[in-house]
Amino acid sequence: MIGFMPEIYPDELVYSWFARYYAHSGHPAYVSALGDLMEKKNTRPDVEFISRINKDAKDIIQKMMPMEEMVLGHTMFPYYRFAGNARISNALWAMSANGGDAHQLLPVFKGKHGVQARHIKYCPECASESREAYGEAYWDRKATIRNIGICPKHKCRLEETSIEISAKQSPRLYVAEGEIKDTMPELAEDGLGFQLAEYMLEVFQSPIDFKNGVPVGDFLKSRLQGTKYLSARGMQMYISLLLDDIQDFYQGLQGTANENAEKQDAQYQGITEKHQLQHIFSNKNSDFYKICQLAFFLGISPGELTNPRLPKRTQTELYNEKVAQLYAKGLGCHRIAREVGGSPSTVREANKTKGKKLQGYPAARLGKQAVDWDVMDKEMLPEVGKAINEIYGGGKTRPKRVTGYAVTRHMEWPDRRLQYLPKCRELVEAYYEEFPVYWAREAVWAYKLLLRDKGMEDIHWRDMRVITNLRKDNFEAAFPYLERFADKGTAEDIRGLLPK
Numbered sequence: 054m055i056g057f058m059p060e061i062y063p064d065e066l067v068y069s070w071f072a073r074y075y076a077h078s079g080h081p082a083y084v085s086a087l088g089d090l091m092e093k094k095n096t097r098p099d100v101e102f103i104s105r106i107n108k109d110a111k112d113i114i115q116k117m118m119p120m121e122e123m124v125l126g127h128t129m130f131p132y133y134r135f136a137g138n139a140r141i142s143n144a145l146w147a148m149s150a151n152g153g154d155a156h157q158l159l160p161v162f163k164g165k166h167g168v169q170a171r172h173i174k175y176c177p178e179c180a181s182e183s184r185e186a187y188g189e190a191y192w193d194r195k196a197t198i199r200n201i202g203i204c205p206k207h208k209c210r211l212e213e214t215s216i217e218i219s220a221k222q223s224p225r226l227y228v229a230e231g232e233i234k235d236t237m238p239e240l241a242e243d244g245l246g247f248q249l250a251e252y253m254l255e256v257f258q259s260p261i262d263f264k265n266g267v268p269v270g271d272f273l274k275s276r277l278q279g280t281k282y283l284s285a286r287g288m289q290m291y292i293s294l295l296l297d298d299i300q301d302f303y304q305g306l307q308g309t310a311n312e313n314a315e316k317q318d319a320q321y322q323g324i325t326e327k328h329q330l331q332h333i334f335s336n337k338n339s340d341f342y343k344i345c346q347l348a349f350f351l352g353i354s355p356g357e358l359t360n361p362r363l364p365k366r367t368q369t370e371l372y373n374e375k376v377a378q379l380y381a382k383g384l385g386c387h388r389i390a391r392e393v394g395g396s397p398s399t400v401r402e403a404n405k406t407k408g409k410k411l412q413g414y415p416a417a418r419l420g421k422q423a424v425d426w427d428v429m430d431k432e433m434l435p436e437v438g439k440a441i442n443e444i445y446g447g448g449k450t451r452p453k454r455v456t457g458y459a460v461t462r463h464m465e466w467p468d469r470r471l472q473y474l475p476k477c478r479e480l481v482e483a484y485y486e487e488f489p490v491y492w493a494r495e496a497v498w499a500y501k502l503l504l505r506d507k508g509m510e511d512i513h514w515r516d517m518r519v520i521t522n523l524r525k526d527n528f529e530a531a532f533p534y535l536e537r538f539a540d541k542g543t544a545e546d547i548r549g550l551l552p553k
């Protein structure tokens with residue numbers, strides 16, 4: 054019997070949700086909590102996917118959302134989005150309908166012997182935000198994406214726990230709230246590592262269009278058109294040149310994107326070999342990290358990568374047409390070769406296919422209409438100001454910290470909207486508060502609230518704790534800042550509340 058099932062948080066892993074169920078259920082051991090949820094009592098909880106759950110658990114999920122949504126929104130499924138339309142459609146169906154095993158259905162890399170295991174990671178800033186918003190931390194998918202070492206939202210380094218993610222070894226149900234330490238976040242540099250992390254997150258979070266049948270390798274190949282990596286007539290790829298440039302471009306990335314990349318298997322070092330590129334272009338390699346690396350290098354936007362369209366005509370067709378036109382003008386092959394690039398024999402070859410229709414690509418559809426961010430930035434500024442006022446709390450309501458996250462939620466915006474609105478973002482950043490400062494503001498507010506109903510001598514630390522939820526050490530950390538929000542006497546009274 055499943056007792057009270059907590060709600061699942063945005064981007065939370067099902068594993069984390071189950072662990073919180075255990076924490077809230079009152080079961081003395083995680084095994085009994087698993088017994089409530091799993092088909093078999095001894096099923097290992099999968100960190101990245103959903104293990105075989107029983108009917109009760111399934112019913113609860115289905116009352117909340119369709120099973121597909123749970124798989125797409127709360128497991129690492131989207132990491133395998135490039136594995137080909139047929140394969141991922143089938144996997145989604147099997148995983149949603151009858152608990153199919155992701156490790157069989159998707160190209161999930163199985164850790165080799167002697168290779169350092171991966172561990173659950175987390176962002177300390179994300180953890181404090183969820184503690185603020187929900188009163189507890191949780192494991193999210195963002196930090197679980199392989200090869201991401203920086204939180205794309207907060208630009209701070211992810212912390213690694215000692216909890217292994219492994220298909221073989223059983224992880225227990227580790228409750229995030231108990232494992233995540235209250236550490237000072239370490240800011241990462243504003244370099245390539247951060248940009249690539251942002252890029253990967255956006256690709257990961259983009260909806261999967263199961264109706265789009267364009268294989269990602271074909272699409273990436275089409276984006277070599279007009280670059281120096283493709284011959285003039287488009288028949289030959291210069292893979293070695295491409296590999297060299299990619300390696301130059303990402304030089305020094307190791308250590309920023311993933312501290313442990315060197316200790317890990319080659320699988321996670323990204324593109325290092327020619328054959329990896331060849332396999333991507335021929336749709337045999339669907340590795341998320343490598344594809345993101347390549348696409349980011351080629352300047353392909355996350356939107357284009359996740360909704361690939363092939364060009365109407367290939368470079369070869371365009372080349373052949375041009376050659377035909379020049380022949381029609383009466384030019385010879387040497388002259389044409391100088392004009393369009395390639396050798397005279399390439400030009401003669403191109404002319405042979407004149408009239409023959411080459412296999413064309415389906416017509417590209419129009420992209421989404423572009424948003425004018427500048428206009429939105431200006432228009433939204435007063436709205437953001439209002440939101441900040443409400444969040445900050447004007448004395449009547451409980452004060453909160455003004456963060457990008459809080460404003461985004463208040464405005465009901467998509468996660469990354471604020472990043473496109475520089476004026477709005479600047480306004481939010483002006484309100485940035487260190488936690489101890491915020492706690493001081495909160496404490497003063499709570500004290501004044503209590504003073505309305507009670508005499509000063511009746512107010513105790515316990516009352517403060519109930520209202521603010523502050524721990525003793527937090528409260529103490531706030532002491533130096535109390536005078537910013539109250540007069541000296543009041544600040545002194547508040548400090549006096551702490552039991553000696």
Ligand SMILES: [Zn+2]
Pocket residue numbers: 176177178179180204205206207208
């Ligand atoms: Zn974060």
